[in-house]
Amino acid sequence: MTALYVDADACPVRAEAERVATRHKVTMYVVSNGGLRPSQNPLVETVVVPDGPDVADMWIADRAGPGDIVITADIPLAARCVENGARVLKPNGETLTAANVGNALAMRDLMSDLRSADPFRQGGGKPFSKADRSRFLDALEREMRAANR
Structure with a gap:
């Protein structure tokens, strides 16, 4: 049975993921180290992990496997x-697979090195847009159908 895991800290698409999970009658695990309002939806389980670096990531990675879907912007968790055989989506709808997650990890490391080498480098990524939200919904629907085949 498919499960949906959401790395919920700073995830802008929790509500959208819940709607898709509900439509497909899939259990959704919202994992964070606290501070989130639990959903009243019986298919949504809020998992609060202890504080600490990557504790939520480890919880998800230890459980997600073939047939499951993970939503995260964290590239090491995605890898x-x-x-482990899970399908992975970023909140902007980008799918991470065995074919591209290595490149994403390398790019993340490169950008981290560039930021640490230039203390005056400002800014982050692009702001999250309506187009990103729409792409995410399409991608999650596609992944959910593929996982349930």
Whole structure:
């Protein structure tokens, strides 16, 4: 049975993921180290993990496997989940697979190195847009159908 895991800290698409999970009658695990209002939806389980670096990531990576879907912007977590056979989506709808997660990890490391080398480098990524939200919904629907085949 498919499960949906959401790395919920700073995830802008929790509500959208819940709607899709409900439509497909799939259990959704919203994992964070606290501070989130639990959903009243019986298919949504709020998992609060202890504070600490990557504790939520480890909880997800230890459970997500073949047939499951993980929503995260965390590339190292995505790499572990892909390795375990799970389908991984970023909140902007980008799918991470065995074919591209290595490149994403390398790019993340490169950008981290560039930021640490230039203390005056400002800014982050692009702001989250309506188009990103729409792409995410389409991608999650597609992944959910593929996982349930």
